[in-house]
Amino acid sequence: QSVLTQPPSASGTPGQRVTISCSGSSSDIGSNTVSWYQQLPGTAPKVLIYNNYQRPSGVPDRFSGSKSGTSASLAISGLQSEDEADYYCAAWYHSLAYVFGTGTKVTVL
Amino acid sequence: QITLKESGPTLVKPTQTLTLTCTFSGFSLTTTGVGVGWIRQPPGKALEWLALVYWDDDKRYSPSLKSRLTITKDTSKNQVVLTLTNVDPVDTATYYCAHRLGTRQDYWGQGTLVTVSS
Numbered sequence: 001q002s003v004l005t006q007p008p009s010a011s012g013t014p015g016q017r018v019t020i021s022c023s024g025s026s027s028d029i030g031s032n033t034v035s036w037y038q039q040l041p042g043t044a045p046k047v048l049i050y051n052n053y054q055r056p057s058g059v060p061d062r063f064s065g066s067k068s069g070t071s072a073s074l075a076i077s078g079l080q081s082e083d084e085a086d087y088y089c090a091a092w093y094h095s096l097a098y099v100f101g102t103g104t105k106v107t108v109l
Numbered sequence: 110q111i112t113l114k115e116s117g118p119t120l121v122k123p124t125q126t127l128t129l130t131c132t133f134s135g136f137s138l139t140t141t142g143v144g145v146g147w148i149r150q151p152p153g154k155a156l157e158w159l160a161l162v163y164w165d166d167d168k169r170y171s172p173s174l175k176s177r178l179t180i181t182k183d184t185s186k187n188q189v190v191l192t193l194t195n196v197d198p199v200d201t202a203t204y205y206c207a208h209r210l211g212t213r214q215d216y217w218g219q220g221t222l223v224t225v226s227s
Contacts, residue, residue: 044217097170100157
């Protein structure tokens with residue numbers, strides 16, 4: 001089964017820009033849109049980005065998404081302490097099964 | 110306001126069947142494009158997608174768990190039920206249900222922790 005690969009960790013100081021990558025294949029990211037989820041400690045995940053770059057209402061514009069070929073990225077600009085969380089990318093695989101990334105823990109130094 | 114809540118046993122013995130219920134409000138599972146899915150997360154580990162049922166009863170399953178999973182909907186009760194057969198300690202996880210509309214999995218339940226142990 002397809003797995004989307006993310007770096008296990010990322011970090012930055014307040015105000016910095018942090019970027020998280022998500023690597024897939026032609027069967028998932030390469031042919032479907034990507035979503036990004038934020039999971040704060042002890043809580044359920046929350047959608048940050050869908051359709052590669054779109055933000056649901058209420059999500060700050062500090063969060064932005066992009067996709068190129070079989071990879072996607074989530075950027076957090078103006079990093080804040082409340083952004084310390086786990087982040088997951090996700091996409092459909094062959095339009096048959098939904099797959100999540102391996103997850104990235106973001107630490108605010 | 111859309112809400113979802115998972116319910117079911119907190120402890121299950123190995124080889125038994127786990128049945129979880131997602132009870133939702135604020136939307137109808139008869140509306141075109143709407144789906145309800147299940148996702149789990151073992152303690153300290155990543156999210157794992159399990160299954161999804163759409164408004165038209167189209168169903169999708171994780172290929173690695175397909176033989177053990179069944180997802181059904183009861184639109185009259187606003188519920189979606191997930192069964193997982195022949196459970197093992199590796200199935201210990203927090204199980205979430207979530208509302209899906211198009212490409213957005215936008216509302217999640219709080220999750221329910223299920224432990225598989227004898």
